[in-house]
Amino acid sequence: LSTAYPNIDSGVFQYIGAHILQGQMPYLDFFDHKGPTLYLINAAAAFIAPGGFGLYLVETLFLIAAALVSYFTCRRFSGDLTALIAVVVAYSALASFLWGGNYVEQYALLFAAVSLFCLSSYFVKGRLASWEAFAIGLCAACVLFLRPNLLGAWAIFCIAILVFMARDGKAKDIPRIVPLALGGFACFLVPVLAWLVIGGAFPDFVDQYLVFNMEYSATYTWSDRIDTFFWMLGNQPMIIVALGTGIYATARSAKGKRRFWACLLGATILTVMLASMSWRE
Numbered sequence: 001l002s003t004a005y006p007n008i009d010s011g012v013f014q015y016i017g018a019h020i021l022q023g024q025m026p027y028l029d030f031f032d033h034k035g036p037t038l039y040l041i042n043a044a045a046a047f048i049a050p051g052g053f054g055l056y057l058v059e060t061l062f063l064i065a066a067a068l069v070s071y072f073t074c075r076r077f078s079g080d081l082t083a084l085i086a087v088v089v090a091y092s093a094l095a096s097f098l099w100g101g102n103y104v105e106q107y108a109l110l111f112a113a114v115s116l117f118c119l120s121s122y123f124v125k126g127r128l129a130s131w132e133a134f135a136i137g138l139c140a141a142c143v144l145f146l147r148p149n150l151l152g153a154w155a156i157f158c159i160a161i162l163v164f165m166a167r168d169g170k171a172k173d174i175p176r177i178v179p180l181a182l183g184g185f186a187c188f189l190v191p192v193l194a195w196l197v198i199g200g201a202f203p204d205f206v207d208q209y210l211v212f213n214m215e216y217s218a219t220y221t222w223s224d225r226i227d228t229f230f231w232m233l234g235n236q237p238m239i240i241v242a243l244g245t246g247i248y249a250t251a252r253s254a255k256g257k258r259r260f261w262a263c264l265l266g267a268t269i270l271t272v273m274l275a276s277m278s279w280r281e
Helices: 008-020 036-048 053-075 080-092 104-125 130-144 152-167 171-198 202-216 222-235 237-252 255-274
Strands: none
Touching: 008 036, 036 053, 036 104, 036 171, 053 080, 053 104, 104 130, 104 152, 104 255, 130 152, 130 171, 152 171, 152 255, 171 202, 222 237, 222 255, 237 255
């Protein structure tokens, strides 16, 4: 409801989203190095209502949906009250991370929440439903086209589940799960790439989203990356709380759920390590 100007990054995203509705193409008609998912979300917001109110509705929808899905995931490991407190604490802390909103991490949160709910099914029920495998792949593609360095949780969990399936005598289920996940991945990836190709923006997409970002993230050394990681831990106490909670849950849980918490702990560490694409504090 603020009448202040949006921050610089959000202003760029809103500008590109609004001009997509006028027939212009990201990367071709504008320079920016975020993924196309972000611009499509901003285009949808501008279509709903111009002037920022549509964006307010979209952001609210994304955050409420993410919180609800997170609650249902927590309910698999705790009672109602504990799950409610966990979600309130975790999502209240977002104010210190998301500033004025309309950031890639904010939208990735919903895709991560949905994927985490689906992935947890293996640890709670012993198998993934077909729709869950499809949703995991679909959400991974959406995040790949937001910022690829946010895919740490998918990498940890998907590799771990395939290993667990092989060790638990469930390898016969892998040929069912993998094509469904790849199908969900392609359902978002292929139409977006087709849109960029047809609009003549694909070469610029490669140059700005892939080449530019690789150069952008290659300018710092491993010592810079280590310094930045520990700087994050020192400046964001919620990360320490999350890691401490993960260690406690891993140590105290029964075998099946212990696997889940161990994977989540590893995914949290990897996500924090990859959070700064440029490795700048």
